[in-house]
Amino acid sequence: MRTYILRRLLQIVPTVLGITFVVFLMMRSVPGDPVVALLGDAYTEENAAQARHTYGLDKPILVQYLIWLGKLVQGDWGTSILSGRPVLKDVMVRLPVTLELIVLSMGVALIIAVPAGIIGALRQNTWADYTATSVAMIGVSIPEFFAGVLLLLVFSLGLHGALPSSGWVYLPGTCPMMVCGVSFLGNLQHVLMPAIALGIGRAALLTRLLRASMLEVIRTEYVTTARAKGLGERPVVLKHALKNALIPTITVMGLQVGFLIGGAIVVETLFAMPGLGTFGIDAIIARDYQQVQGFALVTAFAFVVINLVVDLTYSFLDPRIRYA
Amino acid sequence: MSTLREVELRPVGELVLEPRTASRSEAPLEQALRRLWRNKTALVGAAIAGLLILVAIFADVLAPQNPIASDQTHTFERPSRDYPLGTDQLGRDMLSRIVHGSRISLAVGVSSVLFALFIGVPLGMIAGFYGGRVDTVVMRLMDLILAFPIYLLAIILMIIFTPTAGLIGTIKVVGAIAIVRIPIYARLVRGSVLSIKEKEYIEACRALGVRDPSVLLHHILPNCLAPIIVTTTLGIATSIIVEATLSFLGLGTQPPTPSWGWDLKANVAFIHENPWLSLFPGLAIFVTVLGFNLFGDGLRDALDPRLK
Numbered sequence A: 001m002r003t004y005i006l007r008r009l010l011q012i013v014p015t016v017l018g019i020t021f022v023v024f025l026m027m028r029s030v031p032g033d034p035v036v037a038l039l040g041d042a043y044t045e046e047n048a049a050q051a052r053h054t055y056g057l058d059k060p061i062l063v064q065y066l067i068w069l070g071k072l073v074q075g076d077w078g079t080s081i082l083s084g085r086p087v088l089k090d091v092m093v094r095l096p097v098t099l100e101l102i103v104l105s106m107g108v109a110l111i112i113a114v115p116a117g118i119i120g121a122l123r124q125n126t127w128a129d130y131t132a133t134s135v136a137m138i139g140v141s142i143p144e145f146f147a148g149v150l151l152l153l154v155f156s157l158g159l160h161g162a163l164p165s166s167g168w169v170y171l172p173g174t175c176p177m178m179v180c181g182v183s184f185l186g187n188l189q190h191v192l193m194p195a196i197a198l199g200i201g202r203a204a205l206l207t208r209l210l211r212a213s214m215l216e217v218i219r220t221e222y223v224t225t226a227r228a229k230g231l232g233e234r235p236v237v238l239k240h241a242l243k244n245a246l247i248p249t250i251t252v253m254g255l256q257v258g259f260l261i262g263g264a265i266v267v268e269t270l271f272a273m274p275g276l277g278t279f280g281i282d283a284i285i286a287r288d289y290q291q292v293q294g295f296a297l298v299t300a301f302a303f304v305v306i307n308l309v310v311d312l313t314y315s316f317l318d319p320r321i322r323y324a
Numbered sequence B: 001m002s003t004l005r006e007v008e009l010r011p012v013g014e015l016v017l018e019p020r021t022a023s024r025s026e027a028p029l030e031q032a033l034r035r036l037w038r039n040k041t042a043l044v045g046a047a048i049a050g051l052l053i054l055v056a057i058f059a060d061v062l063a064p065q066n067p068i069a070s071d072q073t074h075t076f077e078r079p080s081r082d083y084p085l086g087t088d089q090l091g092r093d094m095l096s097r098i099v100h101g102s103r104i105s106l107a108v109g110v111s112s113v114l115f116a117l118f119i120g121v122p123l124g125m126i127a128g129f130y131g132g133r134v135d136t137v138v139m140r141l142m143d144l145i146l147a148f149p150i151y152l153l154a155i156i157l158m159i160i161f162t163p164t165a166g167l168i169g170t171i172k173v174v175g176a177i178a179i180v181r182i183p184i185y186a187r188l189v190r191g192s193v194l195s196i197k198e199k200e201y202i203e204a205c206r207a208l209g210v211r212d213p214s215v216l217l218h219h220i221l222p223n224c225l226a227p228i229i230v231t232t233t234l235g236i237a238t239s240i241i242v243e244a245t246l247s248f249l250g251l252g253t254q255p256p257t258p259s260w261g262w263d264l265k266a267n268v269a270f271i272h273e274n275p276w277l278s279l280f281p282g283l284a285i286f287v288t289v290l291g292f293n294l295f296g297d298g299l300r301d302a303l304d305p306r307l308k
Helices: A002-028 A034-042 A045-054 A061-073 A087-122 A127-138 A144-158 A184-217 A221-228 A233-255 A257-270 A276-286 A289-317 B001-010 B028-038 B039-058 B094-130 B132-146 B152-161 B165-194 B200-207 B212-248 B259-267 B276-303
Strands: none
Touching: A002 A061, A002 A276, A002 A289, A034 A045, A034 A221, A061 B276, A087 A127, A087 A184, A087 A233, A087 A257, A087 A276, A127 A184, A144 A184, A144 A257, A144 B212, A144 B259, A144 B276, A184 A257, A184 B152, A221 B094, A233 A289, A257 B001, A257 B028, A257 B212, A257 B276, A276 A289, A276 B152, A289 B132, B001 B132, B028 B039, B028 B276, B039 B094, B039 B152, B039 B259, B039 B276, B094 B132, B094 B212, B094 B276, B132 B276, B152 B165, B152 B212, B165 B212, B200 B212, B212 B259, B212 B276, B259 B276
8 A cells, every 4th residue: 555655656746747847838839928018118129038038938948847847846936927926925825715715615515415415316216316416417507607606696796795705814824915804704704605606516516426326336235235234224324335335426526626626717716816726817818937837736736636635535435445 | 018008909910010119129229219208308408409509500580689789878778678688888788699609609519529529539449449559649648638627728728829709719719628628538439449349240340351440430439429429418518618617717709709608707797786797698508508418418318228
């Protein structure tokens, strides 16, 4: 098991390098020059050449990437061409917001999906099942931004501003700047709608998956055996069936990380949240190479690490799965 | 049961060739169609999708006004008889914009999936059939695309392509979404080909001297069709969402071309005073995606009832 984890951890390096290199190449092929935006009215050929030299943009692309990599190993993520701020600092300021959003949205998804999936499977072809599957079908068909708009209409407009429509308040002790709004309740009020908007689609998908795998598992012989030996319905479902039915669900949750990152960009844009998603999209649109690299690095790292965690969760859920 | 009764009630001596329910000799396709026909939710999905396709085709006739013509004297009109879905900040008729917006959503949804299918399916077939180095090269390339979070790749591709308006702008969005979806088909088909190529009838084909392209096209492809059809139908729904998301982020087809995602984003700013402006484009996206999802689910159940 230890060898397997070590091998997987080592595999993270080439994957992250591959993704960051491809992003590096792609961003360099984007039409437009960030130096033009940087200099604005002060743009002259001479100033542009000077700026390109300062930021190393006059070197071959591979050399630029190796320089970026060399600095990264030393903990230097580079400096934003446009804002002049260190990329690592910006990422660290924004990462907690997005992490909170993603973790809470997955929480929302699980709170809805686990009971709905179990009830759907245990009461197959009853009204409870039809309701669960119909609501799930509606859920998978709602894009995050429309779910967000509906929530805005209900909680921000309909209930006379019960929840704020934009902005952010940090959790106590997490304020990354000199001055920022800090309050536990305020944070909850600000994160609730975005987390539901992002989580609702995932909840629907997981409900469908969990229902299908529960249906398969509850028909297996070991579940019949568990019932035959007199176990109550609760331990049969929660201890024997659910644990095994969760395996495909966990896989899909891992695969959903890519969608969650995209969803975070959309939801953060809609609710004007100062997270990594808005940071990434702003950087990509502004062609701020260093910031985009920072965003790609975090995204790629999160992507591979979560997939590793998912793989390792299998052996916890099903002890028959052993990694050598 | 009804068929049994019908058969029994016939006069003795009358020739009974084919009872109307599924017989053992019924082709798998007929059985699938029969199952699909019985699935009411799938039919509702097909009806929604079909209706929207008709709306997109006849948008010029159905839209009461020009979707891009602004009228500063009628900005932010509430839904009324003249403007059934109101007007936006430029005085453009929302109903006309939504009717015309269906063209972008459906065109991008369908074309991007077909584009991905026509590249991904042959790649997956070749990789699975020939194996070895071809397989390694093709599948590592696909893995590289799959290693990216889907939206990150689509967003960067759109920045490279530079979003524009009109047909060219739409083609760019189709290209970006198709590239992201190619590996899905390549992986799906490769997996099917790997198992099918070991079957005895393929060995028989080869022994008879049937050439590889013919084996692939006439003997292997037909056996991979069921998952391809299901993935395509459900893929249209996903592509419509990705297109709307790109438009929402300002990276889809650019204005003045009507686009549901763009209209929703543009009108969120006025949500406090004019909530319907964001509501209607969102509802249009939702209903379209729901239609294709319902139909895709029904198709999957019909083509592979074990998955139900």
